[in-house]
Amino acid sequence: MINELFTIVLLLSGSIFMLLAAVGICRMPDLYTRMHAAAKVGTIGVILILGAVILSFRELAIATQCLLIILFFLLTAPIGSHMIGRAAYLTGVKLWKGTRVDEWGAAGTDTLEKQSPSSAEPPPDETAS
Numbered sequence: 001m002i003n004e005l006f007t008i009v010l011l012l013s014g015s016i017f018m019l020l021a022a023v024g025i026c027r028m029p030d031l032y033t034r035m036h037a038a039a040k041v042g043t044i045g046v047i048l049i050l051g052a053v054i055l056s057f058r059e060l061a062i063a064t065q066c067l068l069i070i071l072f073f074l075l076t077a078p079i080g081s082h083m084i085g086r087a088a089y090l091t092g093v094k095l096w097k098g099t100r101v102d103e104w105g106a107a108g109t110d111t112l113e114k115q116s117p118s119s120a121e122p123p124p125d126e127t128a129s
Helices: 002-027 031-057 060-090
Strands: none
Touching (some): 002 031
C-alpha cells in the first residue's frame, strides 16, 4: 500500500516536471532559456519517473537499468545543453532582447544594455574645487 502511494507520488511529480519542461519550451523567448527548461526540468522529471519504475517493479535488473539511465541523463544533459548553447551562440543565434548579461560578449563587456547618458559621465573630481 505504501509502495504504491510512493510510486503514484513519484509518477505525478515526474509528470508535472515534464509538463513544466514542455510549457517552458513553448513559452520561453529564446533558444537559451528554452534549453534550460528542456535540460534541467526535463531531467528531474525523467529521474522521478524512473524512481517510480524502480519502486513499482522491485527487481534488481530493472533497478540497475533505471539507475544507469539516470546516471546517463545526469552526465549528458548538462554537457549536451552547454554544447547546444555554445554552438548556437557561436553561429549567431540572437539573444532575447531582455537579456541583461552576455558573458561571452564582444570586447569583454558583461552587460548588453548601454548606460544612460547621464550615468555614463564620469563622477566629478572632488579635488578640482
